[in-house]
Amino acid sequence: MSATADPRATIASTEVRGTKAQRADALHDLGVAHAELGHLDVAARFARRGLRLTGQARFHLTLAWIELDRGRREQSLRHLDLAAPHLRGPELARARCLRGLHLCQSPLLAIAELTAVIRDLKRYGDQRWLANALVGRGIARCAVTRLDAAERDFAAAQTLSQAIGEHGRAAMCLHNRGFVAMLAGDLSLALRRYEDAAKAGLDSASKPEALVDRAEALLAAGLTAEARRVLAPAEQLLRRCNRHVPGLAALNARCALRDGDPGPALRLGGEDVEFMLAAGKLDAVAAHRFRGPVRTRALGWLAQARRSDRRGALAACRAGLRLLDEHHGDWPRRELTAHALGLARTAREVLHWSEQHRTSTPLPPDDPALARALAELRRARAFGLPLEALERDVRRLTLARHRTTPETPVPPELPLVSFIVHEGRMTAVTLVGGRARLRVVPDPAELVRTARLALRAGRPVTTDLLPEADEVVVIPDGVLHAMPWAAFGRVHVLPSLRHWRPSSRGGRRVWVTGPRLRHEEVTALRREHGGDVLVPTVESTLRGLEGAGIAHIAAHGHVHPGNPLFSHLELRDGPLYGYDIARIKNPPEVVVLSACESGLARAFLDAGSRTVIAGVLPVPDALAGPAMAEVHRLLDHPAEAARAVAHLGFSCYGTGTRVAACSAAANDVPVHSSWSAPTDAGTSTPSATTSTHGPWFENGAVAPTAVTAGRAAGHHGRDEAPLPAAATTLPPADARTGGHRSS
Secondary structure: OOOOOOHHHHHHHOOOOOOHHHHHHHHHHHHHHHHHOOOHHHHHHHHHHHHHHHOOHHHHHHHHHHHHHHOOHHHHHHHHHHHHHHOOHHHHHHHHHHHHHHHHHOHHHHHHHHHHHHHHHHHHOOHHHHHHHHHHHHHHHHHOOOHHHHHHHHHHHHHHHHHOOOHHHHHHHHHHHHHHHHHOOOHHHHHHHHHHHHHOOOOOOOOOHHHHHHHHHHHHOOOHHHHHHHHHHHHHHHHHOOOOOOOHHHHHHHHHHHOOOOHHHHHHOOOOHHHHHHOOOHHHHHOOOOOOOHHHHHHHHHHHHHHOOHHHHHHHHHHHHHHHHHOOOOOOHHHHHHHHHHHOOOHHHHHHHHHHHOOOOOOOOOOHHHHHHHHHHHHHHHOOOOOHHHHHHHHHHHHOOOOOOOOOOOOOOOOEEEEEEEOOEEEEEEEEOOEEEEEEEOOHHHHHHHHHHHHHHOOOOOOOOOOEOOEEEEEOOHHHHHOOHHHHOEEEEOOOHHHOOOOOOOOOEEEEEOOOOOOOOHHHHHHHHOOEEOOOOHHHHHHHHOOOOEEEEEOOEEOOOOOHHHOEEEEOOEEEEHHHHOOOOOOOOEEEEOOOOOOOHHHHHHHOOOEEEEEOOOOOHHHHHHHHHHHHHOOOOHHHHHHHOHHHOEEEEEOOOOOOHHHHHHHHOOOOOOOOOOOOOOOOOOOOOOOOOOOEOHHHOEOOEOOOOOEOOOOOOEEOOOOHHHOOEOOOOOOOOOOOOOO
16 A cells, blocks of 8 residues: 555554665655655655655655645755756656646746656656656636646546545545636535545545635535635645645635625735725726626626616626526626616516526435434534534535536516615615506605504505516515514515416325424314324425425424525424425425425425415414314415415415416407517617517516506606507626645
């Protein structure tokens, strides 16, 4: 077993004794083993002892590698110069490999040199150093964005390392393939490869640069707090190993920049496109929009938007978003949509860009590793153990999942009010009878507080936020998510237009009762409505919810303040998390959560449920049973059911229409759509085609159709004319060229 394949075993079993040659071999093996584990100071001491003992060139090579790993290029080159005159054959090819790695700052020269070295190493059959040379060439190819070629080099090096039993090196090559995916903008693939590399044996304690790469991917995904949590131990390990990563200061500065502090970025300056953007160098950054990694190009489009007139800025925002969609990118998505939203002039444009701007935490697909991580988290909570590390594992596994394409939305045929918070101001777009209105909502937090107090006191709740109509679709934002909307009538509360699902498949009823409830509501409800009572454990509940028509869950709920998918319902064997709901392939059509503020309504809607009836206020035990009996009596019209118990803080989330209401409305009122998407100037242009499905937003979003004319009581915002031809529808830096070597 070589010192690189199992460095810990080498250190444990090797003693420096015997003949001069034996002592030299032992010192060389110990130096290489400690270098593999990141103990660079210890490794250098063994290599120097061997050099003093024998003067052999191989110790100069080891010291050259160690100094290169430390970032000390001059010292490394000095050792190479001392070694070169004494080297022949395979050892000379190894020295040339090290010189090629030194050239990575001039990547084209490095590619040429390492390509020649690779031919020599193949001829000598030196697989270990051949893998090193392939990794070096992969790094150089990353620097010039030849990502397909870099992927091939890292994959070949991984196969070679695996074949010679050096599994830690193979894991490092897999990690480098994750780095290639990050440069390509595929953060899902990058994070999954980083995760797989860690499972395959990559030791971040000896290779803390791997943590730096992971932090960079998390930051690119917009998870600044997560990136900081990964960076902190990486910095400590790098100091302990006496290693230097050139991009570390820049990464910390980018974290500060995302938190609203441009100071470190401005002090560092340099050619980093994000720092140049912070310094206002728009022309220089905009020049990158056609070349480089995805993040760099997206920043280029953001700079182009900031330096252009309104028409050009909106076009640049659309181009940047298309780029991120093609490559599963997340950042700077919200910066692009925020800029476009700030340029929106009309209600139609505000509605379109607010849909683009809304944030969401996508549910991951069903995954055995995620299920195991959630089970560990439940076990830790049951025994009162620390949860932070386990929650971090769940988040990491979730981030490493592929982004799924959102389902095609269907427009609601009801009046719509869409709220959006932008630059500290709440704006409402109201669409009724083909007329769109735009208004500013003053002090929305006070409106929510007043409504909740009135509800608790049993007083009537009034508002001028909604039009006078039989049913209204509401898309809240900010503090308005806590508004008891059903108190204002038949209100359908959507996270976004994509969550409107008019179809209904029906199915059986299922009932779940969690522990420690002071009231028992399910027995009487089941006696009246039938259905199956599920065993209240997580796995049994998930199996029972699969394909159900109506699911009633009576359990205590807890809202997680930092991550809604860690909100949960208490079951017999532990929490049912929002992440668990992602494991349901066919979620219930209608879900009734009689828990107090479980925070899981959004998770069920994201999973595919049509309707969720849930509360935002604590429900007195004595009132829970009668209230739920009333809900199930009216459940064929969920919005009406929620309205009946609105005094207890319940609302209807999702599509709360009757099963046949949508098709009937469509037959009664034909919808003509002679409409094209808003132009950059905010005007509309009639189209030669007519559709009964309503026009499409950009990127697949759909505007709602208003078939119920109504008067927007109290709305004093800007009116827009009805749509033409009787239409009632509305469309609306550079990355660190990292990667890691293996010696």
